[in-house]
Amino acid sequence: MTSIYKNILFFVAVTISALYLHDNLIVVSNIEQFMPSNIQDKNVKILINQSQKGSFANTILVQISDSNERELSKLSRELKLNLEKKANIFDSVVNSLERDNFEDDILFKYRYLLHDSNFDIESLHVSFNQFLNSFTGNAPSEFIDYLLSDPQRVFIDYLSLNQPKASVMMKNGVWFLEDSALLMVKINRKSDLSQKDVAISIIKKEFTSINPNNAKLLLSGPSVVATESRINIKNTIQYVSVALSVVMFFVFVFVYRSPYLLILAAGTLLTAILIAMTLTQLIFSQIHGIALAFGITTLGVCLDYPLHIFSNTSATISAKTAVKKIFTPLKIGVLTSILAYSSLLGTGFDGFTQLAVFSIIGLLSAFIVSIYLVPEWMQGYKINKREVLTGRLLPLMPKILISLLIVLLPVSYLSYQDGLFDVDISQLNPASAESKKVDSKLRSALGVGEIGHIFLISNQNLDITLKKSHEVEQELTKLVDKNIIKDFTGVSSLLPSKKMQEQRLEGLPSKQTLQNNITLAISGLPFKKGAFDDFVSDVENVKTMPLLVQKDFEMSFMKNKLQSILFHQDDNWYSLIRVSGIKDVSLFNKKVDSSNILKNTYYSVTVEASNIMGAYLKETWFRLITMLALIFIAVLWFARTNKRRIWIFIPVISGVLISLSFQVFLGNSINIFHLLSLLLVVGLGFDYSLFFNYESTKSGVPSNSAHAVTISAITTIITFAILSFSDVSILSSIGQIVVVGVLSCFVISKFISTPTLTSVNRI
Amino acid sequence: MRRTSLSMLLVIFFSGNSYSVLDIDNVFKMIAKNSVKTLEFVETHSETLFTEEVTVTGRVSFSANGSMSKYIETPSRSEVHIVGDTLSLIDNKGVRSVSLDNYPILSSSINAVKWILLGEKNKISNNYSINYSLKGDYWTINLKPIKKQELLQVLSISIQGKDGNIDLITLLKANGSSVKTIFNSLKK
Numbered sequence: 001m002t003s004i005y006k007n008i009l010f011f012v013a014v015t016i017s018a019l020y021l022h023d024n025l026i027v028v029s030n031i032e033q034f035m036p037s038n039i040q041d042k043n044v045k046i047l048i049n050q051s052q053k054g055s056f057a058n059t060i061l062v063q064i065s066d067s068n069e070r071e072l073s074k075l076s077r078e079l080k081l082n083l084e085k086k087a088n089i090f091d092s093v094v095n096s097l098e099r100d101n102f103e104d105d106i107l108f109k110y111r112y113l114l115h116d117s118n119f120d121i122e123s124l125h126v127s128f129n130q131f132l133n134s135f136t137g138n139a140p141s142e143f144i145d146y147l148l149s150d151p152q153r154v155f156i157d158y159l160s161l162n163q164p165k166a167s168v169m170m171k172n173g174v175w176f177l178e179d180s181a182l183l184m185v186k187i188n189r190k191s192d193l194s195q196k197d198v199a200i201s202i203i204k205k206e207f208t209s210i211n212p213n214n215a216k217l218l219l220s221g222p223s224v225v226a227t228e229s230r231i232n233i234k235n236t237i238q239y240v241s242v243a244l245s246v247v248m249f250f251v252f253v254f255v256y257r258s259p260y261l262l263i264l265a266a267g268t269l270l271t272a273i274l275i276a277m278t279l280t281q282l283i284f285s286q287i288h289g290i291a292l293a294f295g296i297t298t299l300g301v302c303l304d305y306p307l308h309i310f311s312n313t314s315a316t317i318s319a320k321t322a323v324k325k326i327f328t329p330l331k332i333g334v335l336t337s338i339l340a341y342s343s344l345l346g347t348g349f350d351g352f353t354q355l356a357v358f359s360i361i362g363l364l365s366a367f368i369v370s371i372y373l374v375p376e377w378m379q380g381y382k383i384n385k386r387e388v389l390t391g392r393l394l395p396l397m398p399k400i401l402i403s404l405l406i407v408l409l410p411v412s413y414l415s416y417q418d419g420l421f422d423v424d425i426s427q428l429n430p431a432s433a434e435s436k437k438v439d440s441k442l443r444s445a446l447g448v449g450e451i452g453h454i455f456l457i458s459n460q461n462l463d464i465t466l467k468k469s470h471e472v473e474q475e476l477t478k479l480v481d482k483n484i485i486k487d488f489t490g491v492s493s494l495l496p497s498k499k500m501q502e503q504r505l506e507g508l509p510s511k512q513t514l515q516n517n518i519t520l521a522i523s524g525l526p527f528k529k530g531a532f533d534d535f536v537s538d539v540e541n542v543k544t545m546p547l548l549v550q551k552d553f554e555m556s557f558m559k560n561k562l563q564s565i566l567f568h569q570d571d572n573w574y575s576l577i578r579v580s581g582i583k584d585v586s587l588f589n590k591k592v593d594s595s596n597i598l599k600n601t602y603y604s605v606t607v608e609a610s611n612i613m614g615a616y617l618k619e620t621w622f623r624l625i626t627m628l629a630l631i632f633i634a635v636l637w638f639a640r641t642n643k644r645r646i647w648i649f650i651p652v653i654s655g656v657l658i659s660l661s662f663q664v665f666l667g668n669s670i671n672i673f674h675l676l677s678l679l680l681v682v683g684l685g686f687d688y689s690l691f692f693n694y695e696s697t698k699s700g701v702p703s704n705s706a707h708a709v710t711i712s713a714i715t716t717i718i719t720f721a722i723l724s725f726s727d728v729s730i731l732s733s734i735g736q737i738v739v740v741g742v743l744s745c746f747v748i749s750k751f752i753s754t755p756t757l758t759s760v761n762r763i
Numbered sequence: 764m765r766r767t768s769l770s771m772l773l774v775i776f777f778s779g780n781s782y783s784v785l786d787i788d789n790v791f792k793m794i795a796k797n798s799v800k801t802l803e804f805v806e807t808h809s810e811t812l813f814t815e816e817v818t819v820t821g822r823v824s825f826s827a828n829g830s831m832s833k834y835i836e837t838p839s840r841s842e843v844h845i846v847g848d849t850l851s852l853i854d855n856k857g858v859r860s861v862s863l864d865n866y867p868i869l870s871s872s873i874n875a876v877k878w879i880l881l882g883e884k885n886k887i888s889n890n891y892s893i894n895y896s897l898k899g900d901y902w903t904i905n906l907k908p909i910k911k912q913e914l915l916q917v918l919s920i921s922i923q924g925k926d927g928n929i930d931l932i933t934l935l936k937a938n939g940s941s942v943k944t945i946f947n948s949l950k951k
Contacts, residue, residue, distance in 0.1 A: 135808070526814045528813050
């Protein structure tokens, strides 16, 4: 193929890719793509999904601080009023559990089906006496009016049973946690990512407009954390990109004395990213944000390919000749990297499969551009680079001793460590540790979003689901009575089953009986005859109404509450029962095991998620080790004809082990992102090792391989060192592991992979 | 001559006004000085749409920080404590609390009494128009809410007393009902 055809083909491919991405690119951030798709237990998948995307995902916890209590409560009230006006954006804004418009809610008329009530004379008398106490005790007039319709406070009892058990203080009529006023804001349930961002900015804007002084606003919750993380990731990637550009510019100007080569290197990398994005989008119909960000980072190895060509080109050697010279190690380097990423394929995590596909396509694209197009673009271009000399060659014995030391030392160090792997699923959350801490504190104070111990009931039929939930809740009530657990939140008390509603309906007295009972119950009390006519007619009305169904909650302020514990998914109804305040976990587990209905429905989300993550880590380790073993076998096979190839493997395995040991030495557990970053270390390690191995056998002479590898190592280490200081834990994990791994691979490759000092080249 | 009469009138007018301001200030000062105490009370809630006339008896304590505690003995035993912005009702069913900040009208009438006891005349004049009358050692302070929203529920609060003691508080509601509270010293 002639040069012009190659360029036309390149131009067409890049243009089509760019146009296609412009119209079709969909970047998603739903975390369940990083959840295994092949979990046997469907309920576990539902639970993990709920823990990441449940109704709490739309909750924003607002904290207002740095002013006096009076001012803070005023700000809380005003912010609530302003946000409630934007009903299309916010479902609800709550800053206390006090309400005075109970009777306006649709559920109010169903109160005698929702909660137990007693209509006998004695019970009514107690209720009326209590009413009188409220009346004489200066209770608000709104409340007194309310009691005329609901003297037994049936609806209030129903609501208090189903409210979050907040441990916050009430000051000036609003929630307070320590010195901050708290609000709980629910963004519209159907909001997408950008609408959530808008909602967050509206809260900030409204607060600024009502805050004349310097009170501070702190937002928390999954959507806030997600937005902040996106901004953090974007900022980190931006400053790393700037740093990389500056480093690359100086390196290219200083070492190659050519900004043009910088453009060629950057062009190769950008083309690889563009093609990888296009094909990934075509295959998966979308790209996950993490796969994209991580994939672009891992494609950093692609920069090495043009670097090798530049370093092997000189005033006398053309780029085409250089490509022919380095084709074998370059080809092996690409293949080993592809092999490394292929270990992510078929693990059951769609997000990681996407990452593997993205990286493999990117590597191949960069390789093709480097060997077919870069030489074309360098035709007639003379390089006057600064030379790097071959390092000192080591004799065989020291090489063997050092090799044993750098492999066995980290192996023995790692083998003595307990809890080496971090299987906490929250590691997938890119939020900073500080954000997670604030979020957890507010969640706990407001009693929302706690999902540690859960009972999950599912059935295609809603009523069977409700009935089974009721059975589980009956068992849990026994545990509450025995003080084994403090409380639980289930659907039965919120939406009783048909059977329960029918039972309550049957228990309602006739109009005549109720009126007689009221007359007798108010005897001796100063209530007028007919004072409770509304109460009587409400009891009568409920008898003619259809039973309450899940859809009736749509118009109620309890809608979100119900959605968080009862939902329909994949033709099944799911009911969640959350347990809180477990006094003794082992005793609780024992009790769960001794009851069939509890045992069959119990899930510990943390344990389940950790099991999955642990299994995934094990599998990925197994794949990584198998892949390294395969490469080792391949190296041995190559070494049949040339024994010095045997050294290629040592720097890679040692780099991986040293990098892991360093993380453990810093007190970190190995998480999934460390493992993924090791793939980049393996890729770069093989690249360095291969090229040092193909080195000249004489010390002190200019070396093209050492030249390219040194530049690659310098740029990679500087870039990832900056990344390791990021606030985003995922990015800092990548940074740390790559810096140590690449540095180790580089230093070890230089001494171990380079040809051995023999009596021949010693002369 | 006409000029002298006019001057006389102006002198009487201004001197009379300053004399009145001084008096109300004295009344407030005397009440505030004598505010920490426990009294017996008889509270009469007039007939409403749903109740006959209700008479409540018990003791009430006022503290220096404006907190009030009512220990109701009849018609049934209960306690009402107003501390800061929180009103708590304690009866044989337990404790129920509401924040007065969420009930501005209730808060307004409670605050009126609290501010008088604390001698905070400025807060009263910011929320009520004040009228008063004096007869020997006896005085009557009439408060009418300034805010329309409050006026829709509370027409007036009348506080009568002698020297630094409050004898009677009459709350007139917009719905026609009233609450009269008579205070007496504790019987020894």
